[in-house]
Amino acid sequence: MTTIPPSASTSPIWKRRCWKQYAREEYMHRSDSDFVVCTYECAHLPAPDTPSDASRRKAYEVIDDKWLDENAIRLFPRRPLATLKEGHNVLAVLTVIPLSRSTLLSSMVSEVNELPGHIHREQIAAAAQKRQSPSTGATLAQRLQTQNPRRIDAVYDGRPLSLMGPSITIYHTVFANFLKRMQESRHFTSDGLDVAQNFVTQAAAYHGDGSKRHTELAPWTNKGVHAHFLRHTPISNSVGKFTPDGAVFASRETHDGFRALISAAELETELGEGSGDPNAQAENVYVAYYPSREAQSVRDRSCCPALLIGLAGPTIQVSGAVFADQLVVQNLGDPVCVVPRLNTTGRSMLDDAGHRVAQLFYALRECLKELDDYYAALIQSITVPKRHLRSVGVMPGRPAPTSTGRAGLSPPPPMISPHFAQYKDDEGKSVTLTYTARLARDYPVKAVFVAEAKTDTETRTVVVKFTPAYCKDAHELLARASPPQAPKLRFCEFVESVGMWVVVMDYVEGKEVTNVLQDPVHIKSLEGAITALHADGFVFGDLREPNVLRVDDKVVLIDFDWCGKQGTARYPSDILLEEGAWHSGVQRGGLLEKVHDGFHFHALTGMKLPSV
Template sequence: MADNICIPFVILGITDGPLKFLYNGNLRTDPSKKLSDLNEDIWGYIDMLKLAFDGTPSIKYYKLEDPLSGDTEEIKQSCSLSFSGPEKLSKAYSLARSDIIERCNLADTSEKIKDMQYRLLIVVTWSKTLTSSYAGEILPTIHENGPSAREEALERAYKRDSPSTEATLERVRLRQKSNISDAFYNNRPLSLGPTPIAVYEPAFARFAEKVNKTNIVSGDFTREELQFALDFIRTCSRHYANETKRHEDLETLDFPGFVNLWLEQTIHGPNNSTYRPDGGKKYTSRFRQAVFTVLAELKNEKGEGNCDASDQVQCSYTKAYEGLRQQSCCPAFLIALTGVDLVIWGAVTADRFFFEPLASIMLVPMPKNSGRTALESKMLEVVNVFRALREGVDELVEHYAKLPNPPSVLTSDSANGSRPIATRSGGGTSCSGGGGKGRTSGGTSRSGGGGKVRSGGGPTFHTNEYIPGMFPRWHVFVSESEEYKLEYVRRLPTNFEKPIFLAKMTGGSEVGKDVVVKFAPSYCPEAHKLLGDLKLAPKLHYAKFEPCSKGNPDAPDMWVVVMDFIEKATHPSMQLEERHSTKLRRCVDELHAKGYVYGDLRRPNILVRDDELFLIDFDWANEKSKARYPLHIYLEETPSTHNWHRGVTRGGEIEIEHDVYRLESIIAGKV
């Protein structure tokens, strides 16, 4: 096999305006690849940059006659001078001709670009506004989000092939890209990170807390529960000739109060199709509508079959809740069992399909040095997980039992696979043959007196402006003895991984005040309030860690922050105006004077409006000596890409000098 070659490249982006510099780097790749094979690598960089766009972008390749050289800032400058518009690409000639793509490999085309100068130019073209934490200069707007885009994504998933087909590696690789509307946000790849699902259904946070506890005591469980754990481990650890026999033996095992988990289920799809997951649990509501609280898929052993159990059960989930998505986030536990490997996922349907692994167990006894045998330790681990699963499913039953009106699947046209039109009326959802008034209070419909109706050969959707499943459960808080209620309006960032929402706040003297609600694993309210009191950060209304507990049923086990929404604010341009530079310097000085460091000083965390400047996002901030960089801070590629201080390390202490370095770099227009 030939050694990999290194190709320096520059990525530019364009809509109907000027070309915009996005990224430069060095790509190590197999020289036998054709140029068209680079598309997958380039999508990886686009995913890394958190780019969002309307439609499906195209990628074209150019080889520059005159190479670009220098560091990132010099290359940016060269691009702005040389390629200020599409017509300026006359200085380069296209490598995108079909004869080159089909007949030439990279070794043939790289002879003049392997001199480590930037000759390979990659242009990504999309249809509308692009937003990016790195490339955008305006406050991120909702792109391909909202009810209409949501329904388009769900419709696309609903019309795909069977779960067993869609879960094959070939199909998964095609679907799991950021430009695919119905991609599964399950951290595969990492660029498809989901919103934490406990934001929508806190039962998942309570389940995770239970399965992660370390002080598991055998006396907490019944004799029958412990017997199940032993039988389950025995069964899973056997080698079976085929999946059918393994499935038959699993069907005989029942956890107390949680029976028939491995009975084959039936999901009804479009055009009279049916899908049969290997197991699951159903709840039948008082309206006689059955919904899945659990779906399960089984594989006999690793390497058998043509797909992964986790991928298949996630595909099954996308087919199973068609009538409920207008009124619920459709929470469910998904079980994937492959030989001795058990994975339990949580699933919700919010803006898109969000999945998170909540428990993973290898069902072979492992020594723990705990004063117990390896088998005893594994039995306690298993019984604890199944107890938590049973209790978690009970919570999901409560969720579905509280849905106010019959789901919109009471009638359907099975001949053409269409679904009924769901409209929102008062407190719930009803079925109708058309129109509907959309949201009745606190919002506006998308078009006139009704929502957008999609029709055609597939399912029919009625899209309302307000869909409860798209928004967090947490919506009431108390501050200074006053109770406040939140009515969510829309998601703010284009990055689904960030749970930040625009909401209307009512309480005390406030009625329908626009606020930003942010959910985060860490936050420093003291630093935020310090700058907020100086009008250098949005006014802080609430910031508290909300632990999941029986007394706090809507809590997501995260920090919840409520602050003013700064209307008409934008991120600053590359060259900060002097009036804004002065205020940014004051932000940093005030924090340092009170013993705080900030850490994440970047343009996406700065807002400007007229003469005002606001610092936002205090996730990394803390008292000096306590503040640490996240382990996953982006430090790859050339240092100039993000221009962190050379002392910045993963998990390292955030220093005052690091803040100062970033401050001066931003003011100088270097980052």
């Protein structure tokens, strides 16, 4: 760690170009290294003997992590620079890190360390604060501008398809629980069915305008779900003023009066009528709320989970929203239409409609309770008792800046992480995961992370992957080979609270294959891995460069998502069938064949795979 002292000739607030210039001057001989800079506001700085840079450097030798914990508050994103009281007490800490570590996805790890991750989210928030109002933002003209992958504040809601984010179920349990509750077999009370049937009657009717529809639906949603579910709620914050058709807030507020938004509802008279898509309007309410300055103490420490509801005519769509590495919104199942329909439930069409609405109201009601409990615990955890303020770096004798509400808060986590944080290993020991980086950020839909896995006796670095499907047996087959040709599996199960497979494997040092393999040792190793899979009836399926690592004198395979038994495993429908990149027999929904692995083996080695 190197501390960069302010000098008389330099602006008190160090610009990035100053950091780069200092790094060039001090570390030009370290061509194998890069650097990361963190900035801190200090209660005081060590006093130099003389007002010279050399004397300051000598005085700053006392500064280490412990000193910073006790005497400083880290900026970006802890506080806006505009709140600084004394600019000359800003300290820049430069840390030199290795530039070229030949590790599995190490280049990606360097891009997602904790500081850039937080800064990236604050850049998203700053851009979102400049958006139009939620109603204007939902118009087609505005959506064509904002839903652009090149925009940092674009919402990853699947429109267009290039804006698909990772499954939001990895960030909070409420979303998987909503889907589960919608599938539960339940007997509803008479009161619950009364409310549901009254809602069906009003939702299926035609109303002259949105105000009339709101008036007729609100009594039943507000009785069946939450008193404020459909209640016009004026909101005023640093982004602007807007009034959702319904908004439910957490029951507990932060010390500066901020309440987390746990659901937002927007309503239009009919599909195609009104000012725009109500789902897009609800999405924009979320974007106008959590990127605001008022929300920062919660945003720093949470993925800000919320439910979004769009009502248009007789149709209701429930979505989930999070603010992680991107703003992500995803539909939670299909829309619920209250128009009576044919069914095989043994109920009349109208009876079936009432039960479907009762099921929806139950799922919403329980999930809003779950979110309220979550935010209550979060706000409890981030408020630090006054007697502990000094230990977390709060300025002694300085009043808290009321506009931002930072004083008295515990430090935020290094990154916004998945909620899956504990599992039992093969020996029954409890393992705790601390996530340190997200990998493959160039592919937002992928959910792969680096974490520290800690037991009571050891800590190891692992990769944690969340995926809809995984071939555990094939992975274990190669992981048990001698030498191993897949990372050791630490955990591999379908986790209901995530709604996906969670795969924890050792972090393996290696290099991705970027061209045709030349070394005969690597070619032989790859041949052995594929031959072993084929001998056990497996087809790898996706034997392309990113899934093959060179590790010393062997090859290691990763990504067993598509792998499966020949004759039963099939390719997904979303496979990108680029001409020349796949065997001619590969089709969407088609069976995996060993000859397909042979095609990729030839592309990787220029040789024929003997086993096919």
